[in-house]
Amino acid sequence: MTAQDIFDKLKEHGYKITPQRQEIIHLLAREKRHMTVEDIHNHIAARFPNLSVDTVYRNVGVLERLNMLDRTDFGDGKGRYKLVEREGHRHHLICLKCGFSEEVDFCPLDYIDQQSIREKNFAIERHNFEIFGYCARCGKKGDK
Known part of the structure; x- marks a missing residue:
């Protein structure tokens, strides 16, 4: 799933494509690994200093509900997220x-x-x- 596919699906479901949301999606598309919300926040906080961890949680929640993120737990109780590569x-x-x-x-x-x-x-x-x-x-x- 490409970043553009995700933007299209978000628009389809009535979500705005904010600069912060774009940055989160582009980061996940680049990284190719499971990341915690804190990892995501730390990577983009320099570019968006007013971005809260809560905002990242909300965006991750939206992407997960729309089945665009895989969630897994490495056994430490922290959710880690990665963009879905294919359906199913x-x-x-x-x-x-x-x-x-x-x-x-x-x-x-x-x-x-x-x-x-x-x-x-x-x-x-x-x-x-x-x-x-x-x-x-x-x-x-x-x-x-």
């Missing part, structure tokens, strides 16, 4: 050091016996699957 559900390999993530092109649920889950009287509504480790760049440094 996704799974990722995520570097614990730099936050770089890459989509995997399969769904692990396809390899699980779902009949045994249904027999337990459980209906799956959604699922998440992320593999956490170190990317080639961070893993080579040896300072995990």
Whole structure:
């Protein structure tokens, strides 16, 4: 999904394309990694010194509600966000050091016996699957 696709979808849903919103979207498009709201704020605060963390939270919330952001948690309770690259559900390999993530092109649920889950009287509504480790760049440094 390109920045222009996101701007078009925002307009479609009646949202204004503010300079701050543009900057958040361009940053996420450039970074190609999951970022916390605080990361996003820190990256753009110099350009927009009056921008509050609350404004970033609101913008991230809008983008997430419109299914333009993936949200994940690295196990520390902080939400991290990355622009959606394609429609449908996704799974990722995520570097614990730099936050770089890459989509995997399969769904692990396809390899699980779902009949045994249904027999337990459980209906799956959604699922998440992320593999956490170190990317080639961070893993080579040896300072995990």
